[in-house]
Amino acid sequence: MTYQEKQNVVNMVSGLLITAVYALIVFQKHQQGVFDLTQDYNKWGVLFLIFIGVSVAARIVILIIFHIINAIATREEKVPEEDERDKLVKLKAIRNSYYAFTGGFVLSVIGLALGMPVHWIFIAFVVVGLIAEILENSSQIYYYRKGV
Amino acid sequence: MARNSIQNNIRRLRFEADEMTQQQLADAARVSRQTIVAIEKGNYSPSLELAFRLAFIFKTPLEEVFLYDPEQDKGKKG
Numbered sequence: 001m002t003y004q005e006k007q008n009v010v011n012m013v014s015g016l017l018i019t020a021v022y023a024l025i026v027f028q029k030h031q032q033g034v035f036d037l038t039q040d041y042n043k044w045g046v047l048f049l050i051f052i053g054v055s056v057a058a059r060i061v062i063l064i065i066f067h068i069i070n071a072i073a074t075r076e077e078k079v080p081e082e083d084e085r086d087k088l089v090k091l092k093a094i095r096n097s098y099y100a101f102t103g104g105f106v107l108s109v110i111g112l113a114l115g116m117p118v119h120w121i122f123i124a125f126v127v128v129g130l131i132a133e134i135l136e137n138s139s140q141i142y143y144y145r146k147g148v
Numbered sequence: 149m150a151r152n153s154i155q156n157n158i159r160r161l162r163f164e165a166d167e168m169t170q171q172q173l174a175d176a177a178r179v180s181r182q183t184i185v186a187i188e189k190g191n192y193s194p195s196l197e198l199a200f201r202l203a204f205i206f207k208t209p210l211e212e213v214f215l216y217d218p219e220q221d222k223g224k225k226g
Binding site: 002004080081083084085086144146147148 | 178179180182183186189190191192194195198
């Protein structure tokens with residue numbers, strides 16, 4: 001497995017873990033009555049902003065740990081520089097991710113129009129965002145292996 | 149996706165260039181070894197710039213490094 005493929009796997013797993021843990025904490029607080037997410041829509045904004053901060057910080061820490069472990073395991077300290085193929089792979093993967101997010105967003109809006117409760121659209125954002133991220137990373141692995 | 153309409157002689161040229169390794173070629177072309185592997189396998193068609201760079205490294209014309217097969221290109225879009 002190449003460095004890029006390993007990094008994509010780490011990104012996918014960390015994205016899943018961070019989202020799952022954060023969602024669990026928020027859901028528990030909601031159940032305990034700390035806040036009511038079915039009524040308080042402003043709270044969703046606050047929770048999303050906190051999530052972005054937590055997610056960025058956690059990913060930085062995870063990536064640093066990944067670099068250290070990878071350097072020890074492969075005895076390769078230098079991080080490979082991104083070349084034109086890496087950029088093309090990334091670009092195509094981002095396109096797939098964008099399609100997935102747009103599709104999910106449209107489906108959520110259709111759901112809303114059909115009478116789905118408003119708070120469901122926020123949950124849909126989280127799920128769709130996670131799916132889009134997984135698709136981006138898995139697309140990169142696919143293009144690295146099958147060619148671009 | 150593999151673009152079989154463009155084939156290459158990189159492996160042969162490396163052999164003829166004093167058995168140059170993929171890593172040595174990658175360093176000279178300023179790309180990763182994985183990119184050289186992908187080009188050799190036909191899994192990646194390089195940019196015009198990289199193609200010329202490879203030809204320059206082997207001191208040979210571009211058409212000696214890359215070959216275009218119009219038969220394989222039939223029916224393809226773009």
